[in-house]
Amino acid sequence: MDIFLQQLINGLVSGSIYAIVALGYTLVYGILRLINFAHGEIVMLGAMIALSVIGLLTDSGLPGLLIVSLGLLCAIPCCMLIGYLIERIAYRPLRHAPSLTPLITAIGVSIVLQNLAMMIWGKEFISFPPLIDVQYFSISEATINSVQIFIVIVSTLMMTGLNYLVNKTKLGNAMRATAQNAEVAGLMGVNANTIISLTFVIGSALAAVAGMMVTMNYNVAHYDMGFMLGLKAFTAAVLGGIGNLRGAMFGGILLGIIESMGAGYLGTLTNGMFGSNYQDVFAFFTLIGVLIFKPSGLLGKAGGERP
Amino acid sequence: MVKKILSAYCKLPYCKVISSLLLGLVLLTLPFITDYALGRIWVRILDFSLLYIMLALGLNIVVGFAGLLDLGFVAFFAVGAYSYAILGSPHLGIHLPTWLLLPIGTVLAGFFGILLGTPTLKLRGDYLAIVTLGFGEIIRIFLNNLNAPYNLTGGPQGINLIDPLNFGGISLSQAGWFPAVYNYYYCFLVFVLLIIFTTHRLQYSRIGRAWVAIREDEIAAQAMGINTRNIKLLAFSMGASFGGLGGGLFAGFQGFVSPESFNLMESVMILCMIVLGGMGHIPGVIFGAIVLTVLPEALRYLGPLQNNVFGKILVDPADLRMLVFGMALILVMLLRPAGLWPSPIRKQEFDEAIEDSND
């Protein structure tokens, strides 16, 4: 029982991060029908930029929490700018080309960002300096620390905020209209280019925060951390039903929990034949299983194209 | 000027015969020329180009012809390579002959193609992409971990000392008349020509038309009496079997396999070859495969180049290489969205699409 609760907590934490990254994929996919392969790299850049700033300020004598916040505050606008530039340079000129062409540029952007990061920050793992006094709380026999609580709270807040933004505001209306039909939205006076740019900017801001949370959770950052994380988050978005915000959140948290449960129980269940090194397989099998029975994802709209 | 000479040449009688003879001559002497001009290492790169042409043509059936986005193609490559390695190495002490190993890998990969295809073909384009990607990762993770409880794949270390390709008692890895890399070049060339021949014939057949029909409009294709499920499965298994064959050849050539060679980036790379070259267009795909195999290798010369220009190495060429590669990928797609060498019809479509968007 104690493992269960502990794995549930771990899964909830990593799932919250997946959910935030998955939101970025889903936002872009909803509007452009494009798998933004470079999104995971923006998460990585967010972590790297924040860590650089934090590294510069470590010896400044400022309070730890303030330094961390400053790092985050620098990372967010940087990532927003990067997201904006990626869309302008690599995707916008190909808006009317068939979907595989922008997919290849997305892969290209991902390679470029990853290698740039490698040149700037090196190939070594960069660790998160011990600035924050981490508190541990125990719930029955499981423990949760203050960073984990912080991650869950912040991501919940961000999800609620985004949900409000998309569903309740004028900007959100314009976003949804563009996602439905960009041309008609244009006739109604919505500037599709602005909306798409904004979508990238918002998604990138989320990614920056997610990057920060990943490094805080695992205490390290690495130039290729974005790739697998992005992959998992995209899997989560598809699991929930891509293009659907609540689906991304749900899928993210579900994936996190499934993964950590898999890691915790796979060994016991299979009598040691398959250990926690099969954790990733578990995630992908879940995805395949869900899609076979519900081809549009858990919360996706049923029914395909009308003939 | 070049155009004038070309068109004058095309008017010559027998121009096709002459071109074919010239091409044949170049293909036959290519390893010698390459070796002389660039060095032995480039003959090896040439061999890899041929392998990638096979893989790209295999994936082209799935993505280019049938329009099914497959991001886990490398899984089939892995199946071919590992089945060759397991059944033809001291790892389990089994040493089947090459003429059995290659067909086994080919058929097994084709079977895996059907295995992956059956449950997933109902899925829409991008969903299919992520599921195939997941499948590729699943295969890789299994390869990485199936060293316990029974050591089947050798785990992260992989399998070593794999039997070289051997035809009629002649091992290609032993220099006979030619150095080993030459032997492999000619061997791979034969397979590549066979695969080109096969895909070309398939493209202009009842089956090839059905694939393209599904790509263009699945519902209309069904209404024409095409059993889309079977025809898609056929595409999956054909493409996969080419990948499996390539994998077998790779294992015999390389002498060792490890999960490292079969990661997602490899799948992505093969997809890039197709899109960059010109989807669905066989010459374009071949060209794309060559460019993307040669380019990263050529970029290794960025080191010496810096030395010559700046007198010292400013940036580690190994680091710079992938950066430039990524930029090239973006640039080519921006400048030539239909690929470097698209089929005439597809190019026309793209031009119209671009014109439309400029309105």
Place this chain on the structure above:
Amino acid sequence: MTEKLLEINGISKHFGGISALTDVSLQIQHGEIYALIGPNGAGKTSLFNVITGIYTPDSGSILLNGKAMTGKKPHEMAKAGVARTFQNIRLFHSMTALENVMVGRHCRTSAGVVGAVFQHPKAKTEEMAIKNRARELLEYVGIARHANTVARNLSYGDQRRLEIARALATEPLLLALDEPAAGMNHTETNSLEELFRKIRADGVTLLLIEHDVKLVMGLCDRITVLNFGKKIAEGTPDFVKNHPEVIEAYLGVSV
């Protein structure tokens, strides 16, 4: 052999809470030209999709030549002899006109991978026959001169004709045409009418969805009128024209 080619009994189809078709029955005789008319959203295309196997009906049955076909897949319906065109033309856009029609021969031919790669005599003969038949059909619908034009570059009228040729290539017993004359001018409609008569004379039964009342009245033997997914009238053009419920459905007033 029965006179009835297609028999539909009590077909209903719901999408979520909306019923697209409610208890629709009709029979089409061999050699007829039969029309489905009704206001927009009456369920005509839904019925087409049920007949051609794209939708599975919630209840009811479909018989073709007396054989039960309910729940068959689209490709099985095509093989059984039901071919169709689409309201919003669905050609294979990057293929030439000739290739489009050649695809239509798919379900009447058999060459597989082996035949394609080795081109043994049987496969070669078949491929030649496919090509020849496709050319004939292009000639038949009057667009032979465009055989090598890519479908997307054909004029709108020629695209409609190509779709018909492609459907005919499947050797249908029943050719179902979804608004074939939509967007056509008077002359084009007339020549299309001629084509339909020719197709019927060659032994193919026709089922049309059409808004052009003049065309329908002049061409069709019998008509079914749908409104809100229900059949409100069936009979000869004259009968339907004077049916009070039909007039109400179209004009929105009761007579």
